[in-house]
Amino acid sequence: MTSKEIFAKLHEVAFNPKQQLNQYLADGKKVVLVTYYTPNEIIHSMGLVPMGVWGADIQLNQSKKYFPAFICSIMQSILELGINGTYKGASALVVPSLCDSLKCIGQNWKYAVKDIPFIPMSYPQNRKPDYGKRFTKAGYERVISDLEAITGAHFSDDNLRVSNHIYNEHNAVMREFAEVASEYEVSAQERSDVFKSAWFMLPEEHTTLVKELIERLKEGPKDSRKVRVLVSGILADAPQLLELFEKYGIKVAFDDVCDESRQYKKDVPETIQNPMDGLVEKFCSMDDDTLLYDADKKRVDYIVTEAQKHHAEGVIVLMTKFCDPEEFDYVPIKRACEKAGLHQVNIEVDRQMVNYEQAATQLEAFSELF
Amino acid sequence: MYTLGVDIGSTTAKAVILENGERIVASSIIIATVGTSGVQNAVTEVLDKSGLRMEDMTAVVATGYGRQTYEQADYQISELSCHAIGAHFVFPDVHTVIDIGGQDAKVLSLNERGQLANFAMNDKCAAGTGRFLDVMASILNLKISDLEKEAAKATEPAQISSTCTVFAESEVISQLANGVKIPDVVAGICSSVASRVASLVRRVGVQEKVCMTGGVAQNGGVRLALEKELGVPILYDDKAQLMGALGASLYAFNKENKKNNT
Numbered sequence A: 001m002t003s004k005e006i007f008a009k010l011h012e013v014a015f016n017p018k019q020q021l022n023q024y025l026a027d028g029k030k031v032v033l034v035t036y037y038t039p040n041e042i043i044h045s046m047g048l049v050p051m052g053v054w055g056a057d058i059q060l061n062q063s064k065k066y067f068p069a070f071i072c073s074i075m076q077s078i079l080e081l082g083i084n085g086t087y088k089g090a091s092a093l094v095v096p097s098l099c100d101s102l103k104c105i106g107q108n109w110k111y112a113v114k115d116i117p118f119i120p121m122s123y124p125q126n127r128k129p130d131y132g133k134r135f136t137k138a139g140y141e142r143v144i145s146d147l148e149a150i151t152g153a154h155f156s157d158d159n160l161r162v163s164n165h166i167y168n169e170h171n172a173v174m175r176e177f178a179e180v181a182s183e184y185e186v187s188a189q190e191r192s193d194v195f196k197s198a199w200f201m202l203p204e205e206h207t208t209l210v211k212e213l214i215e216r217l218k219e220g221p222k223d224s225r226k227v228r229v230l231v232s233g234i235l236a237d238a239p240q241l242l243e244l245f246e247k248y249g250i251k252v253a254f255d256d257v258c259d260e261s262r263q264y265k266k267d268v269p270e271t272i273q274n275p276m277d278g279l280v281e282k283f284c285s286m287d288d289d290t291l292l293y294d295a296d297k298k299r300v301d302y303i304v305t306e307a308q309k310h311h312a313e314g315v316i317v318l319m320t321k322f323c324d325p326e327e328f329d330y331v332p333i334k335r336a337c338e339k340a341g342l343h344q345v346n347i348e349v350d351r352q353m354v355n356y357e358q359a360a361t362q363l364e365a366f367s368e369l370f
Numbered sequence B: 001m002y003t004l005g006v007d008i009g010s011t012t013a014k015a016v017i018l019e020n021g022e023r024i025v026a027s028s029i030i031i032a033t034v035g036t037s038g039v040q041n042a043v044t045e046v047l048d049k050s051g052l053r054m055e056d057m058t059a060v061v062a063t064g065y066g067r068q069t070y071e072q073a074d075y076q077i078s079e080l081s082c083h084a085i086g087a088h089f090v091f092p093d094v095h096t097v098i099d100i101g102g103q104d105a106k107v108l109s110l111n112e113r114g115q116l117a118n119f120a121m122n123d124k125c126a127a128g129t130g131r132f133l134d135v136m137a138s139i140l141n142l143k144i145s146d147l148e149k150e151a152a153k154a155t156e157p158a159q160i161s162s163t164c165t166v167f168a169e170s171e172v173i174s175q176l177a178n179g180v181k182i183p184d185v186v187a188g189i190c191s192s193v194a195s196r197v198a199s200l201v202r203r204v205g206v207q208e209k210v211c212m213t214g215g216v217a218q219n220g221g222v223r224l225a226l227e228k229e230l231g232v233p234i235l236y237d238d239k240a241q242l243m244g245a246l247g248a249s250l251y252a253f254n255k256e257n258k259k260n261n262t
């Protein structure tokens, strides 16, 4: 396939998750909905298909009954989609309580979406010490027992070992894609489609396609755009926004986006004999993330370093409205960028954005700074 | 060389013709919402005033909210860059530009060469914008141009919320119901805009000299309240509302000049 054909296929998947869900169900598979840093390896190893839920750009109606107005629209739209039947057929939803909004989705979900069981899980704040690792492991064991009870599937260490390997391979391919997309001609929408589609496909299927894509891209022209940026935020998937990146000649040189590169930073160390311990180690070694306790705000240095490494001269923070963890991080990010001589801009985004005029003005002015 | 800058804002259309990037030949301001014939009227008026024709313009640059809709433009650039260029032209040693327009507020930070180095825009709320003043003036049955005069008469400025236009509206009504005098309410309204905009200025950093551009700059009440809030003098020029169009016209000149020199 040509790169255009692969991009088209991934675009199709990224924009039609419902079709993917129905296809997996028609193939006799059970689908489990996952989100921020869920142990997808475990779900996959039990023969289930993990599919990402990150809400959608839809009108919120029924979810408003359960949430106050001042809560991020990602959470609200996930509940809305649950209530309106979009996820029908899925066996369960697993959500770790990594922020205040994620903490309160469970109670509302259980009440409003009766046909899809909710599996809660908690991660420790202090994930590095031994007790943090034990806590993480206990959380994973809870997910396993809930999944076994709900789906009838069984867990085995041997299968987890295989899945860990499959996910590690996918992580490596996604990391390589991010580097290749930084160097070669790839539009913001195409880049986003590769990351988004990963949430709706089995990793082994996605790895095959992205591997081929990488080879094709390397045969193509290198990107010569002058305005290179690192994009940071929870999501960067709104097509209208990505279109503006093209319009103003802004190249995404790298990202620190939650549903994009942040997912692929760490692998399960396969040298650890017990695959569950390996998976625990993966989570506990993760850093530089809004949702993971980071008293020293090391994430700020990470953003600056990655921007410089990828020859980006600017940082675009896409601030999800009412996302308090991201808002807390913004001030040190802004200061660090200024100190490092990086241009930066903060653009507020949410799932109900209908007017992109203000974002357009900000991006246009931002591109004029270079 | 003549260049034309057109600034199509949310509530007014502005046009400026410059000669050799130095002298303002003519300017025009038409009150009209974006998407209407306002821009055409502004261009017709500025051409009439100058005695020039469109064909005499070496380049035309459009800016402002409606910049994409003006087909006669050779280039389009953001109003932020234009206000920076325009403000630097009028006040060569300005480093912070506060531009409050009809529906948004922007703060620009300029480097030593007068180039835009950083900026912040208000979030999606009318508080701290010209729209806020429109709403308040209509509740008080005053003209926008009367606000300055009224604010100057205040003895005990009222406290008005700067968080939300809708909340502020009901606050104004209850202040009036409680017998607070109109000048005190107006002064409170100006302070409310100032405190909202001041937080935006602080996000970028207050670097002297500071100037104000955009339609709201004409309101001395807001300017004064902002000076108090920020603790620095704020420069003002009666071309404040034209600053975007002026910047666009200058941009056109610089662009053409560069072309001719290469």
Ligand code: SF4
Pocket (backbone or CB within 6 Å): A072, A073, A074, A075, A099, A100, A101, A102, A234, A291, A320, A322, A323, A324, A325, A326
């Ligand atoms: S991290 Fe932010 S965007 Fe994500 S669920 Fe929590 S509040 Fe919402």
